[in-house]
Amino acid sequence: MTTQSPASRSPGAQGEPAPQEAAVGVHRIDVTPVNAAANRKLYKAREPIYPKLVHGPFRAFKWVFLAFSLLVYYGLPWVRWPRAVGEPDQAVLVDFEGRRFYFFFIEIWPQEVYYITGLLIIAALSLFLVTSLFGRVWCGYACPQTIWTDLFIAVERFFEGDRNQRMRLDKAKWSPNKLARKLGKHIVWLLIAFATGGAWILYFHDAPSLARDFFLGQAPATAYIFAGILTFTTYSLAGMMREQVCTYMCPWPRIQGAMTDNETLEVTYRAERGEPRGPHRRGESWDGRGDCIDCKQCVAACPMGIDIRDGDQLECINCALCIDACDAIMVKIERPKGLIAYDSRANTQKRLGAAKRGTRILRPRTIYYAVALALVSVVMLVAFSSRSTIDLNVLRDRNPNYVQLSDGSVRNGYTVKIINKNNTEQTYRLTIDGPAGLSVSVVGAPDAGPEPEFTVGPDQVGRFRVYVTLPREALTAASLPLTFTVSETATQTEAVNPTMFQTGVGQ
Amino acid sequence: MSTPDNEREIDAVSGVETTGHEWDGIKELNNPLPRWWLWIFYACIIWAVIYMVFMPAIPGLPGAEGATRGLRNHSERVNVARDMAALEEARSVYFSRLTEADLSEIESDPELLTIALAAGESAFGDNCATCHGAGAQGARGYPNLNDDVWLWGGTLEEIRRTIRYGIRSEHMETRMGDMPAFGRDELLSREEVNDVAEYVLSLSGHSEDAAAVDRGAETFAAQCAVCHGDNAMGNRDLGAPNLTDTDWLYGGDRETVRETIWSARNSTMPAWESRLDDAVITALAVYVHSRGGGEED
Incomplete structure (x- = not known):
């Protein structure tokens, strides 16, 4: 640990010289929580935050989760999945040109976009449930802003060192050393940002061929534009803006207020155990004083620039890095861990004797969210598992509405669209139910007979012209009901489309 | 502008100079243009100069056809021709x-x-x-x-x-058939035309005047059957329609049929060979x- 010069002390510490040690062997960090409400003015330029590296179970979990989620994001477009001939073999692909969404064994057509809507509803309800149980863990662990910012800070640490070295480097005059470190950091940032933007576009085209075309300058302009946009946003949001995105831009911190309650587990400083805080001297008794030695390790670790000891704050993303920082100190000074921990207001009140009940996992709010989540999931699952492999769409000609033939019979034309969602070619038999005397003919197949069969290629829409003629004696009303039914000959799966026959009677 | 200093009026409330104009006691402040606006204005002028160098711009110069071509040699006409060819x-x-x-x-x-x-x-x-x-x-x-x-x-x-x-x-190869204007060209009398019309209507069951139908049948056999056929089923080589079916090109009421026989129709359609490719x-x-x-x- 390095000693700090008096000049770098925070304004709040001026006047009385702060002791260098918070306890025996524990350095007292001179740090101001720049984002704490008391220190932040309206119309104030951003003050840089230099989060200090901590070690502990939460930090370890965050590293693992970061590696896993980035691996998924960068790697997923390269995963192959065998499909029928003529279909893309990319496991996850949003194919705008072919108008399909592929996700491993699932293939969604544009008219089935409600599955995506359902997924979004499930995602939203899951977020509500998790937030009401554990606060903003999404923000602290899973949000892309947090993950990429974490990664960018790690790069920064690699080039510029940990908190103290970074602060010193920023204050130092420009030198070849400083230039090299800053340049290296920004180059790696830009490379990561470019990889992020580049990976994004791979979800929309065949990854290997698009990647090749991209570097040969032959990819479509949209590929370059979107890669550029994502490169820019990654670089600026994760590199430059960081915690400001969460504090000023993101609506989620505001919404979370409606999700959490007294029994939500949030990162909490147990003030009743920590106060009164103050430096602990060698041999001093722990009786009559709090466990907080005011070392400010929690403040130095905070990527949001707040002091968790000020209580619940809008800026807190529940990332638990302060828990790791504090626990390490507690071990060192041989006090129990958990001065800062995931805890609820209800638990705090119970410990203070103000309430009888502590945290309940099962409470109306979590039950509502869980039930809603289960309901939507079941509906989606049923809808998906009973998803039909065929679709029938019958469009009656409107121009002309009907055609009178020379013998007095009347003919209507229909465009029949059969959607084959199988990945194999299928044959479909069309039957038309209607008044007696009805006759059917198909354009391009004069010998089709009364129950024509159509072949539709794998994963395609077949479009056929069908004429229905009714003899003069069947024309009993201005319009008569007809029912078109197609049946997949291999499986006997049916799709039905009722329609009308216009006779022209009375016109 | 060039207003002498002693004539300039300063608005008491805002401290900004006025333009000196006054309408019913309302005066206009002479605020300067916003800086950003000016920069955009200058940028537009620079852009216009660049545009004139690269794109067709100045019309009516001697030696230039239409307008100056510009360095990019851009032409919408050429672009359209290229797109059409593609x-x-x-x-x-x-x-x-x-x-x-x-x-x-x-x-x-x-x-x-x-x-x-x-x-x-x-x-x-x-x-x-x-x-x-x-x-x-x-x-x-x-x-x-x-x-x-x-x-x-x-x-x-x-x-x-x-x-x-x-x-x-x-x-030269056109479909050709020529129905005479029986009435207008005085090949048939008015009564004969009416009788033939009655006969034609009877073919699809729309006549009650049996005597007129009989008279018309004779005239039909002499004048019309050459093209429309003895049984009035028409002749496609001459474009003569079938008169026994329910379909009428110009109308099947008595007056229209009489008019058709009186002055003939002979409608036309252009040859598309010269306009559309094969x-x-x-x-x-x-x-x-x-x-x-x-x-x-």
């Missing part, structure tokens, strides 16, 4: 197949049929719909192409021939044939 090129793959294919093959080949129907529908909308209607449903004097009534034949080959050479057009004409024939009334060879 379109023709892209289409030619399919169109050459249409031209080469035997007519009867097209309908049994699903891919060719799809191409022909798409091209035919679009060409029909551009060229034919004006008279025959967007749905080919026809109008008075313009045949309905959806039904099974054909003046000149409803097979693919006959339809293509009609489209290619037209009806009573100026083309593949489009073939596609049109397939499209019309597919409208439901097409006949097999």
Whole structure:
């Protein structure tokens, strides 16, 4: 640990010289929580935050989760999945040109976009449930802003060192050393940002061929534009803006207020155990004083620039890095861990004797969210598992509405669209139910007979012209009901489309 | 501006100089233009100069045709010609197949049929719909192409021939049939025309005057049966319609039939050979044939 010069002390510490040690062997960090409400003015330029590296179970979990989620994001477009001939073999692909969404064994057509809507509803309800149980863990662990910012800070640490070295480097005059470190950091940032933007576009085209075309300058302009946009946003949001995105831009911190309650587990400083805080001297008794030695390790670790000891704050993303920082100190000074921990207001009140009940996992709010989540999931699952492999769409000609033939019979034309969602070619038999005397003919197949069969290629829409003629004696009303039914000959799966026959009677 | 300092008026409230104009006691402040606005204005001027260098810009200079060409040598006319050529090129793959294919093959080949129907529908909308209607449903004097009534034949080959050479057009190979204006040209008297009309109506069961029908039948046999046939079933070589069916091109009421016999109709259709290329004409024939009334060879 390095000693700090008096000049770098925070304004709040001026006047009385702060002791260098918070306890025996524990350095007292001179740090101001720049984002704490008391220190932040309206119309104030951003003050840089230099989060200090901590070690502990939460930090370890965050590293693992970061590696896993980035691996998924960068790697997923390269995963192959065998499909029928003529279909893309990319496991996850949003194919705008072919108008399909592929996700491993699932293939969604544009008219089935409600599955995506359902997924979004499930995602939203899951977020509500998790937030009401554990606060903003999404923000602290899973949000892309947090993950990429974490990664960018790690790069920064690699080039510029940990908190103290970074602060010193920023204050130092420009030198070849400083230039090299800053340049290296920004180059790696830009490379990561470019990889992020580049990976994004791979979800929309065949990854290997698009990647090749991209570097040969032959990819479509949209590929370059979107890669550029994502490169820019990654670089600026994760590199430059960081915690400001969460504090000023993101609506989620505001919404979370409606999700959490007294029994939500949030990162909490147990003030009743920590106060009164103050430096602990060698041999001093722990009786009559709090466990907080005011070392400010929690403040130095905070990527949001707040002091968790000020209580619940809008800026807190529940990332638990302060828990790791504090626990390490507690071990060192041989006090129990958990001065800062995931805890609820209800638990705090119970410990203070103000309430009888502590945290309940099962409470109306979590039950509502869980039930809603289960309901939507079941509906989606049923809808998906009973998803039909065929679709029938019958469009009656409107121009002309009907055609009178020379013998007095009347003919209507229909465009029949059969959607084959199988990945194999299928044959479909069309039957038309209607008044007696009805006759059917198909354009391009004069010998089709009364129950024509159509072949539709794998994963395609077949479009056929069908004429229905009714003899003069069947024309009993201005319009008569007809029912078109197609049946997949291999499986006997049916799709039905009722329609009308216009006779022209009375016109 | 050039107002002397001692004449400038400063607004007491805002401390800003006024323009000196006054309307009913309301004065206009002379605020400067916002800086950002000025920068955009200057940027536009610079952009205009650059644009004039690179793009066609200054008209009427001696030596320049139309306008200065600009360094990029840009021409919308050339661009359109290039796009059209690219379109023709892209289409030619399919169109050459249409031209080469035997007519009867097209309908049994699903891919060719799809191409022909798409091209035919679009060409029909551009060229034919004006008279025959967007749905080919026809109008008075313009045949309905959806039904099974054909003046000149409803097979693919006959339809293509009609489209290619037209009806009573100026083309040498045109469909030709000429009905005399029996009344106007005084070939038949007014009474005879009325009697023939009565006979024609009786063929589809629309006459009650048996005596007139009998008189008309004689005249019909002498004057009309040459083209329309002894049994009035028509003659497609001459475009003479079948008079016994329920379909009337101009109308089946008594007055209209009399008028048709009196002054004849002889409607026309242009020859499309000189306006559309062969593949489009073939596609049109397939499209019309597919409208439901097409006949097999």
